[in-house]
Amino acid sequence: MEQTFLMVKPDGVQRNLTGEIVNRFERKGFKLVGAKLMQISDELAKTHYGEHEDKPFFGELVGFITSGPVLAMVWEGENVIATARNMMGKTNPLEAAPGTIRGDYGVTVGKNIIHGSDSPESAQKEINLFFNDNEILSYSKQDSEWVY
Ligand code: RTP
Ligand code: MG
Numbered sequence: 001m002e003q004t005f006l007m008v009k010p011d012g013v014q015r016n017l018t019g020e021i022v023n024r025f026e027r028k029g030f031k032l033v034g035a036k037l038m039q040i041s042d043e044l045a046k047t048h049y050g051e052h053e054d055k056p057f058f059g060e061l062v063g064f065i066t067s068g069p070v071l072a073m074v075w076e077g078e079n080v081i082a083t084a085r086n087m088m089g090k091t092n093p094l095e096a097a098p099g100t101i102r103g104d105y106g107v108t109v110g111k112n113i114i115h116g117s118d119s120p121e122s123a124q125k126e127i128n129l130f131f132n133d134n135e136i137l138s139y140s141k142q143d144s145e146w147v148y
Contacts, residue, residue, distance in 0.1 A: 003033065003074055003136075004081040004117045005126035010068035011111040013037075018071050021101060021114060024087060025075055034074035034127075034136040040066050048129060060110060072130045081123050084116045 006025070008018050026032065040048070045062045052058050075084065089100025093112055096103035106112045117123035127136070 001076050002078060002080050002120070002123075003076045003127060004084050004123045005115075005130060006073045006075055006084055006117075007115040007130075008071040008073075009065060009111070009113055009115060010070055011064075012105075012113040013069050013071060015105070015113075017105060017113060020105075021071075022073075024101065025084070028083070028087065030075045030077040030080050030084075031141065032073060033076045033138070034072075034131050036072050036131075036135070037069050038072055038130075039069050042066055044129070048126065057110065064110060074127055074131060074136050081117055081120060085118060088114050088116050 006021075008021050012018060012021060022032065042062065045065045046053070049058065049061055049065070052061060055061075077083075087100060089096030089102035089106075091102075091112060092109040093102045093106030094109075096106060096112075098104060101114050102112045117126050
């Protein structure tokens with residue numbers, strides 16, 4: 001089953017939005033299979049956001065993501081990668097639709113509450129970067145085909 005890496009960024013943790021965000025993905029029907037509250041090191045942040053290293057906002061991005069605890073998570077379900085991106089909304093909260101996480105709670109692009117993998121390749125890479133194999137659990141919730 002498809003898995004994605006989602007992370008409540010430091011602003012989401014500071015603003016007490018972690019429960020709200022977990023709630024949205026649970027209610028949507030996805031399954032939480034890994035989670036940890038952690039403070040990201042400079043090295044991990046630079047690897048995670050490596051694709052942006054030449055961008056003018058890279059320093060600010062790394063500084064922010066390492067500034068406080070984040071909730072790193074692995075979620076599982078059919079099409080969870082693309083669906084989670086839709087539920088997050090556009091990168092810039094100004095353009096994110098109401099009803100999305102960034103549309104409902106974000107204001108500025110630099111502090112947009114949540115990260116989510118943008119493709120199957122980045123999901124695999126990011127899950128491996130943040131989690132050991134034994135930190136991702138395999139379990140069933142209900143004997144049903146439509147509950148992931
Ligand atoms: P993320 O990787 O955090 O899930 O966000 P994303 O895919 O929607 O956006 P991406 O293009 O990967 O950008 C990564 C993060 O960099 C910050 N950013 N700042 N100041 C700026 O113009 C700017 N542009 C991007 C955002 O916090 C974005 O989430
Ligand atoms: Mg991205």
